[in-house]
Amino acid sequence: MAKIELCGVSYVYSSKTPFEKKAVNNIDVAIEEGSITGIIGHTGSGKSTLVQILNGLLEPTSGKVLFNGADMHAKKTKLSDIRFKVGLVFQYPEYQLFEETVESDIAYGPKNMGLDKAEIEKRVHDAAKFCGIEEAILKKSPFELSGGQQRRVAIAGVMAMTPEVLILDEPAAGLDPQGRSDIFGGICEYRRKTGATVIIVSHSMEDIARYCENVLVMSKGEVFDYGSCDKIFERSDELEAIGLDIPQIARLLRRVGEMGVSFDKNIYTVGEAYRSIIPFIKGGGGSAS
């Protein structure tokens, strides 16, 4: 079933002024419940506008947004309820930390949902666990923490609302490789435990290939393509033409392919590449031509 569905959605900034700008145009996309979807696109392709439409922060200029099959902007829908169910983590979310302790910062969302004290406490601890935040840190001021730790606290603050859909805009930007894999590990863990639908915006093709099932490619405000990683990364030349790329490992194997050794299938992660090469090394097998 589609968790969120966009039907003919367009959004125009500064409509009816000389500065009118169409940010997204006629988008038709259905995000399946429980899936993990990556959104890629060049700067200014409409990704950030799109994610704000997905959680109801922006109302489309035309078209419909369906959440669990119901119109998100119908009169009877309470948008605040939608926003508790569709959590959005902005780019550099650590700039939004404000409370005196890490614990109360993470508790801010659940508190606003009107939950009781015991439930809030449970949510804070669960969210901290997903994000690898140790108990000892909960009592500290968020401003004493390193950038990577602050990022985790900010993400935990959204997870504590246990949204059915978790959307993250460049969650790992500016982090070191270890920090990146910790953040993505936490997101995958949240999804595994809660069955949530996850949407990740990223400029890293390697991370998208590694963590996402589906990819939505945006270009100039429109959907360029939408489908499985295999389907998307197969179009490497076209992706490059719209300012994107494919993972390095895929570029490597493509080169080898051009030299005359062909592989069975599309490969976009190091693990897949490794498994496909093993038979060659162990003697025989594979499909060298």
Add this chain to the structure above:
Amino acid sequence: MSKFIEIKNLSFSYPGDSQNPCVPVLHDINLEIDKGEFVAILGRNGSGKSTLAKLLNLILVPSSGTVSVGGKLLSSDMSEEEIIEVRKCIGMVFQNPDNQLVATVVEEDIAFGPENLGVEPEEIRRRVDQALEIVGMTEFAKHSPHQLSGGQKQRIAIAGIIAIMPECIVFDESTAMLDPHGRKEVMRTIETLNREKGITVITITHNMEEAVCADKVVVIDHGTIVKQGSPKEVFSRPEELWGLGLSVPQVTELFDMLRCLGAELPEGVISEEEGAQLLFELLRS
């Protein structure tokens, strides 16, 4: 002959106050950088990379030890003129392009640096045109910076530094916020500056594929230099880098896994070209 940048027994702590003790960041750093060299500095968040960069042009002053640039010892006793000379010599480009542009027209933004240094108008014109040409943005001279893409804005920020004619440019995660195309544009510009214009480049990055382009890779952890060498040397032991919160390019990771399986392959394969050739020979046989 003395090196272009010489760092000796450098330590640095951010000053504390009555409530907080001072925060030690760098300990006993020794590093030499040649003129025209391309150096990549790697290290996890909070390891001290950016602090080190700020010590190179007197944004910060060492707690102990010395930094000299072009044979001149940097110190807080320098006169304002001397400090300006140092800052003219070492330019910096930071992460967020939106925070580095000041004017409403691209060419005025690039002229901002030389104007403030009192350069003659004709000379400013010449430098602005040249800087635009080097970063490949000549056709955007009259544009407004906010209409540009991230990669284009970052190239304008770089042009603004080039117009000051530094001998060395430090790029502090200058590609971190860019899309793949913008990243490539900026990396190409950095390589041109280094290989063709002879500018010394120091790049601080979390992107291992970018570090591969450098002549020398320096790894900092907890404020000390823990590894130093050519990209091939540094990336030849992936497990050591993982232990430092870092990683290796995907090509290197794949070859390391295949080596562990017993395949006869060299260590430290870092480029796609080399990797493709080796893999082709391995699979063909």
